[in-house]
Amino acid sequence: MTEQERTSPGEGRVTVCVYCASRPVPERYVRLAGEVGGELAARGWQLVSGGGRVSMMGEVARRARAGGARTVGVIPRDLVEREVADTEVDELLVVDTMRERKGLMDAHATAFLALPGGIGTCEELFEIWTSRYLGMHTKPVVLLDPDGHYGGLLDWLRGLVEAGFASPESLRALIVASDVATALDACAA
Template identity: 65%
Template structure:
């Protein structure tokens, strides 16, 4: 597939210990596929839950990993000191900005409110033409079904343009999601 020259995918995903095993397996699959493609991973810098699974699998496959974590979360999210580069920042705003700066594309896997916040911020920046990088949602098990339906309602009500919604790629397949990260 053609498209942009991709080197680093920024991944947003769950970090809680209560995440069910299938989501950890999904994160590991994403990390392995990023490595197989010869790309690097930028992520939230944690070593547990989905964050840990994606980074460990990416490294195991030979990918470079760049973790970004706020100082206040180093212990709480168990900072991944095995990262090729672990950037400790002062605030969550600094974290998001640095993760965005490192990414050539953005992939949101299943996650909670933090993942949603990161997704909305990077997608809004794309809609406002602050960047032209792909924003992709990996929606396995209909994790984002309600959110996607609500976004459709916002289009119908005139609060979101169809163009904005169409710029967000939503898929339930890992390879399709990563292919979309390479799209122009």
């Protein structure tokens, strides 16, 4: 079996790569991550995450597993202790670099979902969104923003379009949702 075959999602199965915080955040965001994990499981989907077991990253995986979803974590060796690797995942892939991490997460996923997060979450979102816009993949890229966490960023992005630095089509390549059900429906599109 080739590496691509091992890292590709199951035929016809929705596998959502969730980007989110792996550091302490307000409890409402941890609950949101749990809701996403629970709903992924209820739909019979799989989860790919950054492989940490704390904060939002840990909660989305715990709730997905608790509901019967298969979970895959991908974590760089240098972050195994810092992000406290989730040893309960069905498959934990330990890699050498962040670039390898993102590549394996991308290969496993049929859709990408960013929850509220910080600069790491934004970096992952921007990379996968840019590659979608450039036609390097056709997988849905969804931003779940139930409380305006990304409001300033979205305003700035609209300003980039108005100033001519980005096209309206680039913004349309990102689906923004304000509730979990809508976000996950978009992941299945």
